[in-house]
Amino acid sequence: MRTLRTSLVLLGFLLWASAAQAAHTQAQLVLANTTARPGDTVLAGVHLKMESGWHTYWKNPGDAGMATKIKWELPPGVTNGDTEWPLPQKLPPEEVTTYGYENEVVLLVPLKLASDLKPGPLTLKAKVSWLECKEQCIPASAEVQATLDVGNETKTSPDAALLNLWMSKTPQTNNLFSFHARWEKSTDSDNRTLIIEGTQTAADIIPIEKADFFPDASDQLDIQGATEKVDSKNGFALRKTIKKLSGDWPSRISGVVVIEGNNQRWGFELNEPIASLGTSSTPAVAPESPTPSSSSAQPTQPLWKMLLYAFVGGLILNIMPCVLPVIALKILGFVGEARNAPGRVRLLGLVYTLGVLLSFIALAAIVIGIKSAGHRAGWGMQFGDPRFVAGLTILVVLVALNLFGVFEVNLGGRAMSAAGELASKHGFAGAFFNGVLATILATPCTAPFLSIALGFAFSQQAAIILLIFLSVGVGLALPYLVLSFQPSWLKWLPKPGAWMEKFKMFMGFPMLATAIWLFTLVSGGTDKSTTLWFGLFLIALATGVWLWGEFVQRGSARRGLAATASITLIAGVGLYALTRGSDQIQWQPWSQTAVAQAQAQGHPVLVDFTADWCLTCQVNKKVAIEVPSVRAKLKQIGSVNLVGDYTRLPDNITAELNHYSRAGVPLVLVFPGKTDAAPEVLPEVLTPGVVIAALDQAAK
Amino acid sequence: MKQMIALLGAIALASSAFAAAEVGKPAPDFTGTDINGKTVNLSDYKGKIVVLESYNQDCPYCHNQFRSGAMQELQKEMTAKGVVWLMVNSVNPHNSSHRTPEEARAEWKDQKLNATAWIDDSSGKIGHLYAMKTTPHMFVIDKNGVLVYDGAIDDQPDPDHNPREAHNYVRAAIDQITSGEKVTVSQTKPYGCAVKYGG
Numbered sequence: 044m045r046t047l048r049t050s051l052v053l054l055g056f057l058l059w060a061s062a063a064q065a066a067h068t069q070a071q072l073v074l075a076n077t078t079a080r081p082g083d084t085v086l087a088g089v090h091l092k093m094e095s096g097w098h099t100y101w102k103n104p105g106d107a108g109m110a111t112k113i114k115w116e117l118p119p120g121v122t123n124g125d126t127e128w129p130l131p132q133k134l135p136p137e138e139v140t141t142y143g144y145e146n147e148v149v150l151l152v153p154l155k156l157a158s159d160l161k162p163g164p165l166t167l168k169a170k171v172s173w174l175e176c177k178e179q180c181i182p183a184s185a186e187v188q189a190t191l192d193v194g195n196e197t198k199t200s201p202d203a204a205l206l207n208l209w210m211s212k213t214p215q216t217n218n219l220f221s222f223h224a225r226w227e228k229s230t231d232s233d234n235r236t237l238i239i240e241g242t243q244t245a246a247d248i249i250p251i252e253k254a255d256f257f258p259d260a261s262d263q264l265d266i267q268g269a270t271e272k273v274d275s276k277n278g279f280a281l282r283k284t285i286k287k288l289s290g291d292w293p294s295r296i297s298g299v300v301v302i303e304g305n306n307q308r309w310g311f312e313l314n315e316p317i318a319s320l321g322t323s324s325t326p327a328v329a330p331e332s333p334t335p336s337s338s339s340a341q342p343t344q345p346l347w348k349m350l351l352y353a354f355v356g357g358l359i360l361n362i363m364p365c366v367l368p369v370i371a372l373k374i375l376g377f378v379g380e381a382r383n384a385p386g387r388v389r390l391l392g393l394v395y396t397l398g399v400l401l402s403f404i405a406l407a408a409i410v411i412g413i414k415s416a417g418h419r420a421g422w423g424m425q426f427g428d429p430r431f432v433a434g435l436t437i438l439v440v441l442v443a444l445n446l447f448g449v450f451e452v453n454l455g456g457r458a459m460s461a462a463g464e465l466a467s468k469h470g471f472a473g474a475f476f477n478g479v480l481a482t483i484l485a486t487p488c489t490a491p492f493l494s495i496a497l498g499f500a501f502s503q504q505a506a507i508i509l510l511i512f513l514s515v516g517v518g519l520a521l522p523y524l525v526l527s528f529q530p531s532w533l534k535w536l537p538k539p540g541a542w543m544e545k546f547k548m549f550m551g552f553p554m555l556a557t558a559i560w561l562f563t564l565v566s567g568g569t570d571k572s573t574t575l576w577f578g579l580f581l582i583a584l585a586t587g588v589w590l591w592g593e594f595v596q597r598g599s600a601r602r603g604l605a606a607t608a609s610i611t612l613i614a615g616v617g618l619y620a621l622t623r624g625s626d627q628i629q630w631q632p633w634s635q636t637a638v639a640q641a642q643a644q645g646h647p648v649l650v651d652f653t654a655d656w657c658l659t660c661q662v663n664k665k666v667a668i669e670v671p672s673v674r675a676k677l678k679q680i681g682s683v684n685l686v687g688d689y690t691r692l693p694d695n696i697t698a699e700l701n702h703y704s705r706a707g708v709p710l711v712l713v714f715p716g717k718t719d720a721a722p723e724v725l726p727e728v729l730t731p732g733v734v735i736a737a738l739d740q741a742a743k
Numbered sequence: 744m745k746q747m748i749a750l751l752g753a754i755a756l757a758s759s760a761f762a763a764a765e766v767g768k769p770a771p772d773f774t775g776t777d778i779n780g781k782t783v784n785l786s787d788y789k790g791k792i793v794v795l796e797s798y799n800q801d802c803p804y805c806h807n808q809f810r811s812g813a814m815q816e817l818q819k820e821m822t823a824k825g826v827v828w829l830m831v832n833s834v835n836p837h838n839s840s841h842r843t844p845e846e847a848r849a850e851w852k853d854q855k856l857n858a859t860a861w862i863d864d865s866s867g868k869i870g871h872l873y874a875m876k877t878t879p880h881m882f883v884i885d886k887n888g889v890l891v892y893d894g895a896i897d898d899q900p901d902p903d904h905n906p907r908e909a910h911n912y913v914r915a916a917i918d919q920i921t922s923g924e925k926v927t928v929s930q931t932k933p934y935g936c937a938v939k940y941g942g
């Protein structure tokens with residue numbers, strides 16, 4: 044038995060050895076130390092020796108090829124750092140630029156030993172895979188290993204010199220140049236030229252004969268290999284052509300600047316903001332911290348325009364049927380009564396105005412309160428959020444139906460009668476409460492208008508909300524204020540009558556136009572089937588509301604039946620539309636509780652931490668998350684999908700990012716549907732394949 | 744003055760000769776010879792969707808698409824729909840991966856290829872015209888002769904994945920243009936081995 048096992052092992056070894064032989068590259072793991080103490084960092088190197096004419100690739104292979112990969116299999120207590128890549132060569136041919144190594148290279152990796160590591164020999168292993176090319180390319184891999192003694196002293200190994208030599212060939216942190224990068228011009232929408240300049244901080248430290256720039260790898264950009272040297276004193280200037288494959292133009296560039304002179308070659312790390320097109324050669328320093336973009340995705344109206352609309356809206360309220368007959372008569376009464384004392388009337392007019400304005404300030408305060416509470420609760424009340432716009436569309440449709448007289452809005456009778464009582468008092472208190480009453484009593488007509496103002500105001504800042512509401516108030520109060528100063532203008536005031544009802548209905552049509560505009564915003568952000576079902580839901584809603592108005596509010600018999608029918612219709616079609624139209628991923632706001640809850644219910648959880656200013660996040664979402672294959676997979680495994688918006692850098696998300704050792708977004712997590720199960724942390728740049736594989740794993 | 748005009752003319756000619764393929768613009772026309780000696784003009788296929796595939800079976804990235812039969816299936820499916828699929832082999836004659844027409848015909852049979860034609864581009868003329876960088880490097884031209892996709896075959900840039908499970912950008916682009924939609928992913932970074940152009 045033992046012989047059989049031995050011979051199998053031997054056979055395996057022979058097969059492995061022959062496979063390694065077939066490759067044109069030999070791989071070996073070397074260590075800078077033979078013995079090290081717990082807590083030490085030991086420099087390891089993967090030594091690749093290529094046969095003559097063959098090459099392997101750098102971390103950015105360039106237009107073709109594949110970066111060499113090292114997969115560590117380390118014993119507990121040993122962790123590997125990032126791979127340090129020695130400066131590569133730019134490889135021929137010219138038309139397909141690649142970056143790689145000929146003859147040999149040592150890829151360097153620091154290995155950190157835990158301070159509580161037990162003494163004794165450790166076997167360190169890694170699987171190295173690479174693509175080697177000459178006339179042809181061959182993928183190859185090898186298992187490499189080395190032994191390290193853990194003891195109470197540090198002993199250097201014979202390979203330390205080799206490792207140090209290659210360490211000296213890795214790019215150094217730049218301290219000799221002041222670099223800056225700027226866009227020079229765009230030749231068309233997808234091509235731009237980039238100028239990278241470097242000035243030596245002290246004159247002529249390095250004789251610069253040649254300069255080049257090797258970029259870091261990018262899926263979104265194609266940084267062409269050819270480099271033009273542009274004259275520059277005491278430094279260098281390079282021109283690179285950059286082709287954009289997807290996404291936005293980057294705001295930073297990173298890679299290695301390669302300088303040659305005196306038969307030597309140096310590499311300097313570069314990571315610089317790119318100054319925008321049209322700025323002069325002085326470097327425009329981009330802000331280090333990401334700038335949150337404006338909260339509304341819609342082109343925002345100038346403030347004065349919004350205020351003007353609000354003011355006109357307030358004026359129109361005056362001739363709505365619920366306001367004109369009731370309030371007008373009361374106000375006109377006190378204006379008429381005090382004809383003898385014009386000074387007192389003016390004062391009463393001012394007090395009335397104050398009553399209206401204070402009521403509107405109170406309304407604005409409520410809106411601001413709800414908004415800030417909602418912000419804490421994580422509602423995304425922005426025009427960019429289709430749910431918000433959909434809600435607003437529903438509201439506007441309801442308002443139009445209300446104006447057509449399909450149904451009524453009633454405010455609780457008690458508040459109204461209380462306000463009416465107060466308003467019936469004479470003098471200043473009476474005038475003040477008339478103002479309050481004007482606001483409250485007018486609610487059946489004003490509520491629709493105000494609700495829209497409120498809806499739009501939700502996406503604004505507190506100060507703007509207040510200003511908008513005050514403008515409506517000023518509009519509402521102004522005619523009476525004017526009349527109290529000029530009672531003779533009373534004759535210009537229209538008389539209440541049936542025309543008001545017609546005018547109210549007429550106002551329903553601009554409201555419908557608003558609904559259509561909002562509807563296009565919703566459909567712009569979703570797919571065809573969602574749009575269709577949203578439209579059908581609006582029709583069902585209208586029908587349900589008509590049932591309510593006609594048979595519940597105005598009907599006499601079988602009101603319960605009518606109410607049931609109305610609610611069933613709206614809720615039924617609503618729910619059906621949600622399931623039918625929900626082709627888009629149903630995102631909910633992220634919180635730790637939401638994750639725990641979903642896990643407890645057995646749902647796998649997809650968490651996407653993202654931000655408006657995060658390009659990678661947008662690209663990930665577009666190419667690897669909001670794609671049909673991933674949508675289908677999410678639906679299939681019944682996952683709960685949570686989005687954490689990091690645009691404004693909330694502390695709780697910062698804490699969560701730190702928990703996963705990320706300095707920022709993107710961070711995408713996939714949790715299995717079991718309580719307390721740890722998530723799979725997805726790489727920063729995603730493909731649908733990666734996401735689907737993680738979801739499959741989580742659903743197991 | 745005459746010299747000036749001649750110079751400008753020369754510049755115009757030179758720049759038009761170098762008018763590289765660009766997404767959203769008309770695909771540059773070319774004439775080539777297939778492995779059966781037939782002349783192939785891109786302009787002959789106006790009104791049809793055309794796929795260009797830079798090809799080298801010795802490249803492990805290309806081979807990965809073919810060894811499972813996935814690429815042949817895609818070729819068959821697309822040509823059955825009326826799509827013209829042109830394989831372009833730009834390997835120079837001094838490279839060991841170069842194929843003479845006889846070798847190419849044998850490989851066509853052996854690999855059960857289903858493309859419309861295999862164009863012998865050992866001069867690299869078409870490859871350079873389209874700035875083909877890797878094998879594979881894919882191009883999709885719509886019925887109006889406009890280049891609508893330029894990039895990788897799929898979203899898994901490695902030589903050992905299952906191509907049937909990857910997201911195939913060419914299939915996606917063709918599906919979108921046949922259903923009258925705009926191609927959403929129109930440019931990606933091609934991956935694979937460098938095209939073995941002659942020095």
